[in-house]
Amino acid sequence: MLKLFYSPGACSIVPHIALEEAGAEFEPVRVMLAEGEHMRPEYLAINPHARVPALGTDQGVITENIAILNFIADSFGAAGSVPRGDAFEAARCNELLGWFASSVHISFATIWRGSRFTDDESVWPALAAGGKAALKKHFAEIEELCADGWLAGGAFTAADSYAAIFYRWGRRIEMDMGGYPRWAALVARVVDRPAVQRVLEREGWKRSDFVTS
Ligand SMILES: N[C@@H](CCC(=O)N[C@@H](CS)C(=O)NCC(=O)O)C(=O)O
Incomplete structure (x- = not known):
């Protein structure tokens, strides 16, 4: 059986949602980043890069969200992962996932992770300030991309789930998320899906952790 290694509220929620949407049989395995479980030898044997998500399959472990999501699409169909059947829509979704x-x-x-970039702690505040400035630009672009439907083609894809977790993270770092009404509406459409609600419950989140409306 497939095993999804995830941490609550991390980007691993994107394949978590894709597997649940697809009705796939899988074992969710919790790896608590906050407790450093991803740095333990048992987990490093699964993903030497010490990141979630990782997907255990009969053929071996797949890491990297984009690879996992395309594997899910090919194995089970497209809902919540990457479109299949239309090459342009698939590319458009992968393009967004790559940018994200x-x-x-x-x-x-x-x-959050200044130490990834430099050991010099004195530089971390400047890195964080640069990150926040970049996010403001990214967020404005995401808002522009949001219309009444979904981000990539006519159906719900992993790009929508990824945008939803970014919105939550934006709230977490206390960015002013009030200026992105179309994005907020997209997130509401994502979290109102029954499969997404099951994932939120399993990961320990409430709808209001994502959106206020
Ligand atoms: N390039 C990887 C990035 C995965 C990633 O950065 N995951 C974060 C959680 S959102 C993580 O595991 N962080 C652990 C750490 O930074 O120590 C992917 O797309 O799957």
Whole structure:
């Protein structure tokens, strides 16, 4: 059986939602980042990069959100992962996932994980300030991308879940999220899905942790 290694509220919620949406049989395995469980030898044997998510399969472990999400799409179908059947829509979704993982996510890392970039602690506040400034630009771009439907093509994909967790993180670092009404409406559409509600319950979150409306 598949095993999803996740931490509550981390980006691992994106494949967690995709697996639940797909009705896949999987064992959710909690790895508490806050308690350093991802640094323990048992977990480093699963993912030497010490990150969640990781997906254990019959053929071996897959790491990196984008690889996991494409694996889920090919194995179970597309709801909540990456579109299949239309090459442009698949590319559009992967494009967003790539930008999210390589730019938006990394801007949060400069705020939360200064030690990834330098051991010189005196530089961390400047890194965090740069990260916040970058996030303001990223957030404005995400707001522009949000319309009445979903981010990539006509259906719910992993890009929508990823945008939802960024919105929550934005609230967590006390960014003013009031200026992004279309994004807030997208997050509400995501968290109102029955499969997403099951994931939130399993990870220990309430709807109001994500959106206020
Ligand atoms: N490039 C990886 C990034 C994964 C990642 O950074 N995960 C975070 C949680 S959102 C993590 O495990 N952080 C642990 C740490 O920074 O110590 C992916 O896209 O899967």
